[in-house]
Amino acid sequence: MGLDDRKKVVLQAIVDDYVATCEPVGSKSLIDRHDFTVSSATLRNDMAELEQLGYLEKPHTSAGRIPSDKGYREYVDSLMKVDHLSDEEGREIRSKLGESFDEIATLLKAASATLADQTGYISLAVTPKLTSSYLTQLKMLMIEPGKVLVVVVLSAGVVKNRMVRIPDFLTQEQIAQISNAVEQGLSGMPLSEISLITVATAAKDNQKVELPDALLNQVLYEAYTAIKQADNLDVYMEGKHRMLSLPEFSDTRRAQGLFDTLSHDGLIAGYVDEVTKEDEKKEYMIRIGQEITLEGLDGCSFITTTYTVGGKVAGNIGVIGPKRMEYSKVISQINFVRMMLDEKLKQ
Amino acid sequence: MGLDDRKKVVLQAIVDDYVATCEPVGSKSLIDRHDFTVSSATLRNDMAELEQLGYLEKPHTSAGRIPSDKGYREYVDSLMKVDHLSDEEGREIRSKLGESFDEIATLLKAASATLADQTGYISLAVTPKLTSSYLTQLKMLMIEPGKVLVVVVLSAGVVKNRMVRIPDFLTQEQIAQISNAVEQGLSGMPLSEISLITVATAAKDNQKVELPDALLNQVLYEAYTAIKQADNLDVYMEGKHRMLSLPEFSDTRRAQGLFDTLSHDGLIAGYVDEVTKEDEKKEYMIRIGQEITLEGLDGCSFITTTYTVGGKVAGNIGVIGPKRMEYSKVISQINFVRMMLDEKLKQ
DNA sequence: TTTTAGCACTCAGGGAGTTAGAGTGCTAAA
DNA sequence: TTTAGCACTCTAACTCCCTGAGTGCTAAAA
Helix, strand or coil: CCCHHHHHHHHHHHHHHHHHHHHCCHHHHHHHHCCCCCCHHHHHHHHHHHCCCCCCCCCCCCCCCEHHHHHHHHHHHHHHCCCCCCHHHHHHHHHHHHHCCCCCHHHHHHHHHHHHHHHEEEEEEECCCCCEEEEEEEEEEEECCCCEEEEECCCCCCCEEEEEEEECCCHHHHHCHHHHHHHHHCCCHHHHHHCHEEEEEEHHHHCCCCCHCCCHHHHHHHHHHHHHHHCCCCEECCCHHHHHHHHCCCHHHHHHHHHHHHHHHHHHHHHHHCCCCCCCCCEEEEHHHHCCCCCCCCCEEEEEEEEEECCCCEEEEEEEEEECCCCCHHHHHHHHHHHHHHHHHHC | CCCCCCHHHHHHHHHHHHHHHCEEEHHHHHHHCCCCCCCCHHHHHCCCCCHHHHECCCCCCCCEEEEEEHHHHHHHHHHHHCCCCCCCHHHHHHHHHHHHCCCCHHHHHHHHHHHHHHHEEEEEECCCCCCCEEEEEEEEEEEECCCCEEEEEECCCCEEEEEEEECCCCCHHHHHHHHHHHHHHHHEEEHCCHHCCCCCCCCCCCHCCCHHHHHHHHHHHHHHHHHHHHCCCEEEEEEEEHHCCCHHHHCCHHHHHHHHHCCCCHHHHHHHHHHHCCCCCCCEEEEEEEHHHCCCCCCCCEEEEEECCCCCEEEEEEEEEEEECCCHHHHHHHHHHHHHHHHHHCC
């Protein structure tokens, strides 16, 4: 069942050619483009066998071959060699990400933009999964009577704010008091353990807050909602429109199917999460064509990897492109961006 | 030069039909679909004249007519009647925007999403132009030693935060002191008047800050940057992918041209601004086809209107769709959303 | 057993020719 | 000014045909 050496070379050559041209590869053009020591007839035999084994397919009888999902998979798993990024490219990425960003959201946005620029495909960056992180700060700032800005800071460096409405007559001091109490009570507590009850106990245990219970509860409820909201995954996606210039999406319906799905951030975030769990130990996760269980993304390939914050909490960055993508190049680009992210988020 | 009554009716009917079908309208099908008391030959004469005057054009000799940009313009300016939104639709929009959002960004995002959903086209919402607004609050929260979150609140209800890096050894108290001093000195000051110098004087006049000048200046510089950054326009755009299902964008290149331009937020924001100035007194601004000076957006029409915050500072919401859009419906939808925005932003 | 040359076969894509139909403009009569 | 009638135009769709790239198979060569 294992492919003999020449067949591997043939498969690899076909994938390379098809990636470059997006046209079915025939035995003659293979000979032309590569230095094979055998004749086209021999290649034809090999190609017929590769097709039998499921690595190649034919659009129609008298056309050349194109790689099947299985063919790409074999290519990715054992044939291609991931090479280092050229110094040139490394420098370019470094300069784009170089300016010091300190908030994670800003950094991820920049990473996503860079990745899209460099690969020419769709990039995405997902904020860290926060369930394992904990609350470090909670501040409530009175913007005007009746309006308070709740700022939530999490251990992963995530900062979220939410404007809430409270009764008009609460004073700056009362709010500050409550906010301090809650912060003292909750800081260091994992997000998953925070509930409306823990928020309430924190407030009531830590400070003599001289407010009627009903009123206090209202404020606490808003604080709780703000905390919970901070847990939402954010997805930054860039470069969608570039897909339209690829021949595989010259049919508008295909493009629309893709864009429809991509416009649902939640779907993507969920899928990335799922894939990350499946391939837990791998350096990067790759899904090809039909392997992708999202509607409209067969026809695409999906490469993601995981970055870490403070060596622990993890989010993902990745690239979505056509199946016919330059896998090894994209992988090295993603790797480079991830390394830079890791470095910047180490502290 | 003024069109006689029947010609107006003919033009209106042609626009209506073309909007509905996206196919050139011929004299016979006009008769079929509308109750004309004259024959198709008469309409043909009228249509020939309308063409002569520039209101209609022919894709080729033996096809029907389609409205030219001038034709649409006439239609929009004097032929169509903007009808009220159906109660049904009003209710729908109301319910989507109904939940209480207090931060302007959240509200605009929701407005944009609603508009895209309702119209089926591309919606956009631009944050208020802030030059005429003033600073109301500035808070600096120490997140961890060396890292401070600067929260800037503007009179228009805009809240922005920016994470900045400062020397490690500054204490929570020192930061609070500086932040209070700056806030006291600057609150109420128009954004346009704030400069690095005013920030510095504010800090030094208002409080005895016991810090070496160099250090203080570093912190002040960060505060200043955060304030200036709050001035950036944000653009929320929704529903791009829906354009792909329209026949006018079945050619991928057209779609790509459009998307390329739309992916530059700055271009759009700038153009909206320009248009708003041009049509200062109008309730809504309409640009049709070639009238739009953005690359890739000929072939589209662009409707925007202005919302106000506290009766003063103004941002824009709008819709981008094909020239062949249901103008009157879209206008009433935009109007409705604007009214709701105004209402919610009144305070 | 593997490779190769040779050959018949297949099929998509492009060009040429044809037709149908929707639309036009013009003319002359109402 | 409107209408009927008619000749004319042009696209879109269809068919037919041809070309060329590619295939698979067979039989000979290595």
